[in-house]
Amino acid sequence: PWKLAPAVGLTVIECSFQGLDPEEQRYLSNHASGDWSGGVFAQTLPDGSRVCMLNPAHPQRRNKITLMEEISHCFLGHRPTRLVAKDNGRVRDYEKAQEEEAFGIGAAVLLPWTLFFGRINSGRPVEQLAEEFEVSQDLVRYRIKICGATHLYKLRNGRG
DSSP: OTTTGGGGTEEEEEOOOTTSOHHHHHIIIIITGGGOOEEEEEEEOTTSOEEEEEOTTSOHHHHHHHHHHHHHHHHHTOOOOOEEEETTEEEEOOOHHHHHHHHHHHHHHHSOHHHHHHHHHTTOOHHHHHHHHTSOHHHHHHHHHHTTOHHHHHHHTTOO
């Protein structure tokens, strides 16, 4: 995904919390680190690209699917989400169908069915599949489920 990002006009940067107050840095790095994985600023840079930030507290393999999801949003021409005022703070508006579509496409790109099926059918466990494709085990489980391959996976791994 890091090589593909520039092709859809994304400049990927590692997010830095420098300049924020130490309490905000701790909050974003610890308590809120599970609440966000990445995002793209709607405003373009002078060269026409847009900035994509990835959560530095997340492992590389999680950032891989996050970036692929952001690339999918760009490729599909999805409307960027916005921060909106809510209760006593700001939250990102959320379009569930758009997010599911981009995540699903991102997962399919990283775990293409023609390769993935053969490995599932040969009985490779989730842990081995995650290592081979350099993605998280959660992403492998998601792809098995979303492709309707749960029964096959269980059969081939002696769990069915």
